[in-house]
Amino acid sequence: MILTTADQRAEANAALGFSPTCDPDGIIRVIRALRYTDRHRGDAVAVANALGWAQTVVRRLLDIEAEYSKVRATIARLEVANHRGDDYTLADLAFELQQDGIDLKTDYDHADDLARAAEQEGLL
Incomplete structure (x- = not known):
């Protein structure tokens, strides 16, 4: 997959103008709306919606893509710094991401649940 550059994202954002971000459930609603519209192309309201x-x-x-780009850039920056003698840890990575507005708390909770489940599997 080829990711968009910052310039391409800026151009796309400018072309898109103001548009809210759909929630995860909205993705399914959009797919259903597009499928309905494909079958009922004469329905101008459905097409517009x-x-x-x-x-x-x-x-x-x-x-x-913008958030993913931040994550990749942060990982790359810390990795290069480590190769040049610094000693960044995963905690530093998490802190840097949080400073960039990327909160991993939910991911930590999920990873902890998986780790606990794996530990319990070992006990059975």
Whole structure:
């Protein structure tokens, strides 16, 4: 997969204008709306709604790419710093990401649940 550059994301954001980001459930609603619209192309309201909702998915994709780019850049920066003699840890990575607005608390909770389940499997 080829990721968008910061310039491409900026251009896409400018072209998109203001559009809210859909929530995870919104993705399914958009897919259903697009499928309905594909079958009922004469329904102008359905077409207009599907196009509007599709823009919220595009906004979400742009937001995800921007966040993913931050994660990659932070990992790369700390890794290069470590190769040059610094001693960054995973805790430093988490702190840096949090400073960039990327909170991993939910991911930590999920990872902890998985670790506990794996430990319990070992006890059976």
